[in-house]
Amino acid sequence: MKKFFFARLLQAAVVAIVVGALCFVLMRVLPGDVAMRIAAGRYGPDARIAEAAEKVRLELGLERPIAMQFIEWLGSLARFDLGHSLVTGRAVAHELQVQLGASVWLAAAALLLSLLIGPIVGLFGGLKPGGVADRVCLMGAVTFRAIPPFVMGLILMLVFSRQLGWLPPAGFGSPREILLPALTLALGLAAMSSRVTRNAVAAVARAPYFAFARYKGLSEPVAVRRHGLRNAAIPVVSYLGLQAIYLIEGVVVVESLFAYPGIGHALVHAIVERDIPMVQGTALIMGLMFVAIGAAVDLVTLWLDPRVRRTA
Amino acid sequence: MSTFDNFLFTRPKAAIGPARQAGAGLMILLSGFAIVGPVVIPSDPAAQDFGASLAPIGGDYLLGADHYGRSLVARLAHGARLSFGMAFLTMLAAAIPGVLLGLLAAWKGGWTERLLELVATVVLALPGLMLVLLLLAFAPGNYGPLFLGLALTLWVEFYRVTKTTTRTVLAQPHIEAARMLGFGSRYIFVHYVLPVIGPMIATLSAFAMATAIIAVSTLSAISVGLQPPTPELGSMIVELLPYYAEAPMHVLLPATLIFLLVLGLQLLAQGDRA
Numbered sequence: 001m002k003k004f005f006f007a008r009l010l011q012a013a014v015v016a017i018v019v020g021a022l023c024f025v026l027m028r029v030l031p032g033d034v035a036m037r038i039a040a041g042r043y044g045p046d047a048r049i050a051e052a053a054e055k056v057r058l059e060l061g062l063e064r065p066i067a068m069q070f071i072e073w074l075g076s077l078a079r080f081d082l083g084h085s086l087v088t089g090r091a092v093a094h095e096l097q098v099q100l101g102a103s104v105w106l107a108a109a110a111l112l113l114s115l116l117i118g119p120i121v122g123l124f125g126g127l128k129p130g131g132v133a134d135r136v137c138l139m140g141a142v143t144f145r146a147i148p149p150f151v152m153g154l155i156l157m158l159v160f161s162r163q164l165g166w167l168p169p170a171g172f173g174s175p176r177e178i179l180l181p182a183l184t185l186a187l188g189l190a191a192m193s194s195r196v197t198r199n200a201v202a203a204v205a206r207a208p209y210f211a212f213a214r215y216k217g218l219s220e221p222v223a224v225r226r227h228g229l230r231n232a233a234i235p236v237v238s239y240l241g242l243q244a245i246y247l248i249e250g251v252v253v254v255e256s257l258f259a260y261p262g263i264g265h266a267l268v269h270a271i272v273e274r275d276i277p278m279v280q281g282t283a284l285i286m287g288l289m290f291v292a293i294g295a296a297v298d299l300v301t302l303w304l305d306p307r308v309r310r311t312a
Numbered sequence: 313m314s315t316f317d318n319f320l321f322t323r324p325k326a327a328i329g330p331a332r333q334a335g336a337g338l339m340i341l342l343s344g345f346a347i348v349g350p351v352v353i354p355s356d357p358a359a360q361d362f363g364a365s366l367a368p369i370g371g372d373y374l375l376g377a378d379h380y381g382r383s384l385v386a387r388l389a390h391g392a393r394l395s396f397g398m399a400f401l402t403m404l405a406a407a408i409p410g411v412l413l414g415l416l417a418a419w420k421g422g423w424t425e426r427l428l429e430l431v432a433t434v435v436l437a438l439p440g441l442m443l444v445l446l447l448l449a450f451a452p453g454n455y456g457p458l459f460l461g462l463a464l465t466l467w468v469e470f471y472r473v474t475k476t477t478t479r480t481v482l483a484q485p486h487i488e489a490a491r492m493l494g495f496g497s498r499y500i501f502v503h504y505v506l507p508v509i510g511p512m513i514a515t516l517s518a519f520a521m522a523t524a525i526i527a528v529s530t531l532s533a534i535s536v537g538l539q540p541p542t543p544e545l546g547s548m549i550v551e552l553l554p555y556y557a558e559a560p561m562h563v564l565l566p567a568t569l570i571f572l573l574v575l576g577l578q579l580l581a582q583g584d585r586a
Contacts, residue, residue, distance in 0.1 A: 011433065014430070014433075014434060015434065018434050022446070023446065142575065142578055142579070143575070145574075145578065146522075146571050146574040146575040146578055147571055148526040148529055148530050148533075148546070148570060148574070149526075150529075150533045150534065150546070151533075151549065151567050151570065154549065154553065155567075158556060249440060249441045252441050252445075253441075253534060256534040257533075257534060267445065268445065268534070268536060271445055271446065271448075271536075279446075283446075290436070
C-alpha cells in the first residue's frame with residue numbers, strides 16, 4: 001500500500017515538472033512578444049500598447065533569463081503558489097478554484113446522467129447477448145460514438161433551445177443551464193459505458209462460477225448480487241478511469257461551445273491571451289486530475305478484486 | 313481523444329461480418345468522393361457568388377451553396393479530402409513510431425523499456441487536447457502543429473498495444489523453441505509476431521483515423537483549429553449554423569459527412585480484435 005502511494009506521488013511530481021517545463025518552453029517560443037500580448041489582454045488592443053507592454057515587462061521581470069524564471073516557477077510551485085494571472089492580476093489558484101468548481105459540477109452531472117443511461121442499456125443488452133436488445137444497443141452506441149461531441153452539442157441546442165425552447169443554450173448558474181452541456185457529454189459517455197457493461201454482464205452470465213452459484217441452489221437475485229455484481233463491476237470501474245479522461249477533454253469542447261465558465265474554457269482563453277501562469281496552472285491541474293483519477297480507480301479495483309493485491 | 317474506448321465496440325469475430333462489409337462499402341464510397349470529387353467537380357470551393365447565397369439543393373448547385381454562394385458539393389469534397397488526408401497522415405505519424413518503439417520495448421526490456429514507459433506515462437498524464445491546443449497556439453490555423461499534436465497523443469496507444477502483445481507472443485514456449493533451433497530475430501518477427509500484431513495495428517489505425525477526424529473538426533468548430541475559408545467540415549458546420557432556419561439541410565450535410573466518415577472507419581475496424 002505504501003509503495004502504491006509512493007508511486008502515485010512520484011507520478012504526480014513528474015507530471016507537475018513536465019507540464020511546467022512544456023508549457024514554459026512552448027509559451028516562450030510562441031510568435032509575438034509576451035509582454036505585448038499580456039498588455040493587449042489586460043488593457044484591450046486599443047490602449048497605448050508599447051508603453052503598457054514595457055510596464056508589464058518590468059513589473060513581471062520578463063527581461064530576466066528564461067532559466068531563472070522557470071526555476072522560480074518550480075520553487076513557488078513547491079510552496080503551492082501558482083502565481084498570479086498576467087491578465088486579471090488575481091491569484092491563479094483562486095481563479096482555478098472557481099473554474100475547477102464549475103467544471104467539476106459539469107463533469108459530475110455528466111457522469112451521473114451517463115450512469116443513468118449507459119449501464120442500464122448495457123444490462124439489457126448483456127442479459128441476452130446477440131438478441132434484439134443487444135443489437136439495438138450496439139447500433140445506438142456505435143451511432144452515438146460516431147457523432148463528434150460538438151455536433152451532438154449543436155443538435156441538442158437546436159432541438160431543446162431553438163425548436164422547443166425548453167432550455168437556455170448558454171450560461172451558468174442554474175441546473176437548467178448545466179443540463180444541455182452535461183447531456184452532450186453524457187450521451188458520449190453512455191455510448192461507451194453501455195458497451196462495457198454489456199460485455200461485463202455477458203461475461204459474468206457465461207462464467208462457470210455463476211453457473212455454479214445457480215446450480216448450488218441460489219435464487220437468481222441472490223446469485224446476481226453475490227457473484228454477479230462485483231465481478232461485472234470490475235471492468236466497468238476500471239473503465240471509469242478512461243471515461244474521466246474523455247470527460248476532462250470533453251469539458252474543453254463542451255464548455256467552449258456552451259460558453260460555460262469552466263477550466264476548459266479558461267485554458268483556451270489563457271492560451272489566446274498568452275497568460276503563462278494561467279496556462280501552466282490549468283494544465284497542471286488537469287494533469288494532476290488524471291493522476292488522482294487513476295489512483296482512485298486503482299484503489300476501487302483493488303477493493304473489488306482482492307486477487308490483484310496478492311499478486312502485486 | 314482516446315481511442316482506447318473504441319476497443320470496446322469490437323467483438324471477437326474471425327470472419328468478415330456484415331458490419332465490416334458495410335464499413336468497407338461506406339469507406340470506398342467516401343474515399344471515392346474525397347479523392348475523385350475535387351478532381352471531377354469543376355467549381356472552385358472558394359469561389360463566391362453572392363447572387364446564389366444559400367441556393368437550394370438541386371438547383372444550379374447540386375447540393376446548394378453556402379451563405380457566400382460557394383458551391384457546397386465542391387466544399388464538401390475538398391473538406392472530405394482534407395479530413396481524410398489529415399487523418400491518414402496523423403495515423404501514419406502515430407503508428408510508425410508507436411509500433412517501432414513498442415517492438416523495441418518488448419524486445420529489449422530493461423532500461424529501454426522503463427524509459428519508454430516513463431515517456432508514455434507522462435504523455436498519457438497530459439490531456440491530449442491540451443497538448444494539441446498548446447501546439448496550435450504556435451501557428452493558429454496551420455496544419456503542422458495540429459497534425460503534430462494529434463500524432464503526439466495517439467502514438468502511445470500503438471506503443472502500448474504493440475508492446476503488450478509482442479511481449480505475450482515472445483513469452484510463449486514455441487518462440488523459445490524457435491530461438492533454440494537457431495532462427496534469428498527477423499524470422500521470429502516475420503513469422504510469429506507480425507501475424508498477431510498486424511490485425512491489431514490495422515484496427516487501431518482505423519480508430520486513430522476516426523479520432524483524428526473528430527479532433528480536427530472539433531478544434532475547427534471551437535475556432536482554434538483550421539480557419540475559414542479552408543473548406544474544413546467542422547468549421548463549415550459552425551459557419552452555416554446561423555442560417556439554420558433558412559437552410560437546415562446545408563448545416564446537416566457537413567455534419568452527416570463527418571458522421572459517415574467516422575462510422576465507416578469504426579465499422580471497418582469491428583471484429584478485428586484478436
